[in-house]
Amino acid sequence: MALSRPLLGCIADDFTGGTDLASTLVRGGMRTVQTIGVPAQAELHDADAIVIALKTRTVEPQEAVRESLAALEWLRKAGCKQFFFKYCSTFDSTPKGNIGPVADALADALGVDLAVACPAFPENGRTIYRSHLFVGDVLLSESGMRDHPLTPMTDSNLVRVLQSQTRRKVGAVKLDAVSRGPDAIAAAFDSLRSEGARYAIVDAVADRDLISIGAALSDHPLVTGGSGIAMGLPENFRRAGKLTASVSAASDLPNVVGAGVILSGSCSVATNAQVEHWKRSRPAFRLDALQLAEGDRQIEDAVAWCAERLSGGPVLIYGSAAPDVVRAAQQKLGADVAGALMERALATIASELVRHHGVRKLVVAGGETSGSVVKALGVCALRIGAPIDPGVPWTTSSGSEPLALALKSGNFGTVDFFEKALSTAP
Numbered sequence: 446m447a448l449s450r451p452l453l454g455c456i457a458d459d460f461t462g463g464t465d466l467a468s469t470l471v472r473g474g475m476r477t478v479q480t481i482g483v484p485a486q487a488e489l490h491d492a493d494a495i496v497i498a499l500k501t502r503t504v505e506p507q508e509a510v511r512e513s514l515a516a517l518e519w520l521r522k523a524g525c526k527q528f529f530f531k532y533c534s535t536f537d538s539t540p541k542g543n544i545g546p547v548a549d550a551l552a553d554a555l556g557v558d559l560a561v562a563c564p565a566f567p568e569n570g571r572t573i574y575r576s577h578l579f580v581g582d583v584l585l586s587e588s589g590m591r592d593h594p595l596t597p598m599t600d601s602n603l604v605r606v607l608q609s610q611t612r613r614k615v616g617a618v619k620l621d622a623v624s625r626g627p628d629a630i631a632a633a634f635d636s637l638r639s640e641g642a643r644y645a646i647v648d649a650v651a652d653r654d655l656i657s658i659g660a661a662l663s664d665h666p667l668v669t670g671g672s673g674i675a676m677g678l679p680e681n682f683r684r685a686g687k688l689t690a691s692v693s694a695a696s697d698l699p700n701v702v703g704a705g706v707i708l709s710g711s712c713s714v715a716t717n718a719q720v721e722h723w724k725r726s727r728p729a730f731r732l733d734a735l736q737l738a739e740g741d742r743q744i745e746d747a748v749a750w751c752a753e754r755l756s757g758g759p760v761l762i763y764g765s766a767a768p769d770v771v772r773a774a775q776q777k778l779g780a781d782v783a784g785a786l787m788e789r790a791l792a793t794i795a796s797e798l799v800r801h802h803g804v805r806k807l808v809v810a811g812g813e814t815s816g817s818v819v820k821a822l823g824v825c826a827l828r829i830g831a832p833i834d835p836g837v838p839w840t841t842s843s844g845s846e847p848l849a850l851a852l853k854s855g856n857f858g859t860v861d862f863f864e865k866a867l868s869t870a871p
């Protein structure tokens with residue numbers, strides 16, 4: 446039987462962002478496969494959407510563009526007709542990019558005149574009003590994101606942030622138009638086009654706004670944003686008679702047997718609270734960036750420590766730390782080196798535990814961290830299951846002996862996320 450062609454081709458700039466988007470699409474009834482990097486083979490088993498997860502959020506802009514264009518090329522060959530560039534709901538980027546440069550390259554390759562840029566995700570507290578991004582009750586620049594180890598966000602005005610990363614004109618669609626529904630939104634896109642704008646930062650404060658924006662995007666070849674803006678897309682395909690799978694069939698996962706660990710490299714406010722919550726009653730091992738700079742001793746100690754305890758239940762290994770601790774390590778080592786040391790340590794520990802100590806279920810906190818861990822485990826593709834919390838589903842790796850993986854975006858999840866994840870593992 447011939448494979449059905451995928452409808453939506455997505456490129457995510459990090460791995461947790463990929464699973465977040467894939468989870469939204471699965472909830473909308475699209476059978477979704479997430480691949481780790483550009484797949485080696487030309488086709489994948491039946492899927493309505495394919496999410497190619499890259500690790501391009503903080504690499505040099507030219508490298509991010511090169512990898513994103515390679516992913517686009519693969520998705521086009523696979524038959525996708527609409528494309529999605531997924532970045533963080535907190536617009537994580539540096540003054541060099543990579544949101545602007547990657548979006549520019551994708552828009553050029555697809556001949557797109559206007560693309561939306563909308564990271565809103567109200568279910569997780571990210572709302573946009575008058576182009577300003579809020580995280581919960583505060584502006585982005587006043588949230589924990591101002592202290593992010595790699596992409597500190599100090600400006601909440603997304604028109605200004607995106608404009609600093611692109612030569613294309615950035616305009617705005619205000620909530621006034623969004624709340625009037627899809628036709629008013631489409632009309633607002635037309636007026637932006639006539640003013641020469643090539644990007645539209647679109648306000649959204651509730652799911653109903655995202656559904657309306659989604660409906661107005663049915664003929665947009667390129668959509669850019671967080672996973673929230675994908676909420677309205679499955680319905681466009683369904684209305685066109687192209688989507689048939691039931692929502693439940695889209696999220697079935699195989700059973701996985703084995704020990705569980707949590708690896709946390711995120712230093713976000715939410716993850717730090719989740720780590721503290723876990724430590725109150727369960728075993729945890731802290732990694733220190735300064736000690737990791739001295740050699741691999743701490744990695745060996747962590748593996749031995751886990752091996753002794755895994756038969757008693759899941760354990761946590763974490764680099765997650767408060768902003769002052771992270772700053773001290775960064776001042777001594779440089780932010781890139783400190784981050785890379787921690788990522789390498791967590792990735793090495795993960796692969797040792799899987800290879801030699803029976804670990805099959807891994808909860809990983811942090812996008813960059815997840816990228817490093819999943820690459821070290823040699824995972825090529827993920828099936829997406831039901832959400833543990835909004836934006837974080839359980840997944841299983843492809844192949845005959847799947848691993849269960851929950852890749853948690855730094856800021857997502859309730860305070861008891863780690864416990865909840867392991868008690869609902871497939």
Ligand SMILES: Nc1ncnc2c1ncn2[C@@H]1O[C@H](COP(=O)(O)OP(=O)(O)OP(=O)(O)O)[C@@H](O)[C@H]1O
Pocket residue numbers: 459461462533593594595710711712713716732733734764765766770771774775783784785786787788810811812813814815853854855856
């Ligand atoms: N103690 C530490 N000192 C310095 N850097 C650290 C420390 N602990 C973790 N890091 C680094 O901080 C970075 C955190 O980024 P990561 O993307 O993993 O988390 P996040 O940004 O909170 O998650 P997300 O991208 O999903 O929002 C990683 O590069 C990690 O290695």
Ligand SMILES: O=C(O)[C@@H](O)C(=O)CO
Pocket residue numbers: 459461462463465466532533534535671672811812836854855
């Ligand atoms: O959009 C988000 O916040 C997440 O999916 C993410 O990208 C975190 O890395």
